[in-house]
Amino acid sequence: MIVEAALLQVIPGKEKEYEEAFREASVLISSMKGYLSHELQRCHEVKGKYLLLVKWETIEDHTIGFRQSHEYIQWKQLLHHFYDPFPVVEHFEAVSLN
Structure with a gap:
């Protein structure tokens, strides 16, 4: 399993x-092959700052399956104009502690 993580800074006054828009976009991402779950967290300390975590079966489910899909085009149209600066997206996998 892969966790996609992005710190998102939304333009001031556009949070609501x-x-x-994110609620609407959630339907798009949750319909994708390899999608497992996602959550959006609002920061308490910094107004307009969010943390997005998306769980995927594989990194390719996100980087190829989603990002090269028609749904991603719709996702971008719904959400990308809210970000300033544009977020960095990174991928993580669990470390075995056994």
Whole structure:
């Protein structure tokens, strides 16, 4: 399993509109092959800052399957204009502690 993580900074004053658009966009990402779950967390200390965590079966499910899909085009149209600066997206996998 892969966790996609992104720190998102939303343009000041657009937080409510962003959260509404994100609810709509959630339907798109959750329909994708390899998608497992996602959550959006709002920061308490910094207004307009969010943490997005998406769990995928494989990194390719995100980087190829989602990002090269028609759904991603819709995702971008719904969400990308809210970000300033544009976020860095990174991928993580669990470390075995056994």
